[in-house]
Amino acid sequence: MHLMETYRRLPVRFVGGEGVYLYDDKGKRYLDLLAGVAVNSLGYADPELVEALCAQARNLLHISNLFENPWQEELAKELISSFWTSGRVFFCNSGAEANEGAIKLARRYFYERGEKRYRIITFYNSFHGRTFGAMSATAQEKIQRGFEPLLEGFDYAELNNFDSVIKALKKDTAGILLEVVQGEGGIREAGADFLHKVQELCRKEGILLMLDEVQTGVGRTGRFYAYEHFGLEPDVVTLAKGLGGGVPIGALLAREEVAQAFKPGSHGSTFGGNPLACASALVVVKKVKGILPQIERVGSYFKDRLRELGVGEVRGKGLMLGLELSQGCEGIVIRALEKGLLINCTSERVLRFVPPLIIEERHIDEAINILKEILY
Numbered sequence: 001m002h003l004m005e006t007y008r009r010l011p012v013r014f015v016g017g018e019g020v021y022l023y024d025d026k027g028k029r030y031l032d033l034l035a036g037v038a039v040n041s042l043g044y045a046d047p048e049l050v051e052a053l054c055a056q057a058r059n060l061l062h063i064s065n066l067f068e069n070p071w072q073e074e075l076a077k078e079l080i081s082s083f084w085t086s087g088r089v090f091f092c093n094s095g096a097e098a099n100e101g102a103i104k105l106a107r108r109y110f111y112e113r114g115e116k117r118y119r120i121i122t123f124y125n126s127f128h129g130r131t132f133g134a135m136s137a138t139a140q141e142k143i144q145r146g147f148e149p150l151l152e153g154f155d156y157a158e159l160n161n162f163d164s165v166i167k168a169l170k171k172d173t174a175g176i177l178l179e180v181v182q183g184e185g186g187i188r189e190a191g192a193d194f195l196h197k198v199q200e201l202c203r204k205e206g207i208l209l210m211l212d213e214v215q216t217g218v219g220r221t222g223r224f225y226a227y228e229h230f231g232l233e234p235d236v237v238t239l240a241k242g243l244g245g246g247v248p249i250g251a252l253l254a255r256e257e258v259a260q261a262f263k264p265g266s267h268g269s270t271f272g273g274n275p276l277a278c279a280s281a282l283v284v285v286k287k288v289k290g291i292l293p294q295i296e297r298v299g300s301y302f303k304d305r306l307r308e309l310g311v312g313e314v315r316g317k318g319l320m321l322g323l324e325l326s327q328g329c330e331g332i333v334i335r336a337l338e339k340g341l342l343i344n345c346t347s348e349r350v351l352r353f354v355p356p357l358i359i360e361e362r363h364i365d366e367a368i369n370i371l372k373e374i375l376y
């Protein structure tokens with residue numbers, strides 16, 4: 001009664017978790033294929049993560065960004081060592097914030113070069129967050145309705161329709177921002193040919209290729225960054241969600257020359273990259289790098305098993321999968337919950353599966369058996 005009604009909450013109260021399972025206040029066990037919406041990369045109560053967090057909490061939770069922060073340095077080094085080129089990182093607290101940072105960086109980059117470019121091309125069905133810049137970038141009427149006037153400077157195109165990108169291009173376009181696999185928009189994949197054409201266009205026009213890897217990044221698709229599936233070379237990448245394994249942290253990565261546009265005072269955050277968040281993300285990043293082949297293997301097993309169900313189109317990569325049904329899927333989510341399976345419905349008809357990255361084939365079998373009971 002004291003909370004704003006921004007969420008339609010399901011009638012379940014979780015009190016604990018271990019591995020890929022959650023437990024409610026009545027002791028019932030749930031197999032979790034949602035992972036806090038692609039956040040709990042290592043599942044629940046991972047001993048190494050818990051230990052690192054407890055040790056960090058005993059030592060130092062927070063210092064200001066006015067001081068040296070070796071935890072940020074170490075985490076940035078890990079993120080950049082998997083990035084396609086040399087670059088730098090800015091830490092914040094969420095996906096929306098990372099994208100706000102990306103929008104600001106793009107504007108500042110062209111300002112520093114003395115070029116009047118500030119517009120960004122984004123895509124229908126995308127999702128970049130709820131703050132003003134990120135919401136204005138999110139080309140979905142239902143997200144933006146009632147909040148106008150939006151931030152000026154976004155032009156919308158259709159994913160996998162290169163002509164629509166050309167149409168959206170203006171003389172003051174600064175960059176193109178997209179998700180390699182649209183998450184909230186219903187697990188819709190950008191095609192390799194489309195992505196390469198977009199990258200070529202960015203190079204030809206001298207504008208920035210900016211990838212929102214908030215949901216796809218940090219191993220979710222079986223590669224550390226989803227763009228690696230296509231051999232892309234983005235100028236800017238944003239991360240959040242799975243990066244902290246449940247502790248809020250976001251990151252903005254940019255290749256060296258672009259990152260130089262931010263000077264002391266250009267951008268900042270009180271909490272961004274504090275020692276607790278970095279300690280958590282360091283454990284996550286190192287562990288995820290070690291299980292990428294497993295993520296790819298289990299993901300492809302999961303995809304095959306979903307296809308076998310024969311109830312709709314299966315899309316996605318690694319452990320970011322969607323099953324498009326012919327009818328709305330909210331009811332299926334409730335029935336799955338009753339049967340001890342946590343799944344999610346996005347874009348009205350798409351069942352979304354973004355389990356902890358540590359999930360194994362035997363858990364997939366367990367989930368498929370429950371899904372069969374519901375869908376057949």
Ligand SMILES: Cc1ncc(COP(=O)(O)O)c(C=O)c1O
Nearest residue numbers: 094095096127128129183214215
């Ligand atoms: C691709 C993408 N970008 C940005 C966001 C926003 O992240 P946050 O909710 O942490 O602000 C999300 C959240 O679902 C997302 O999926």
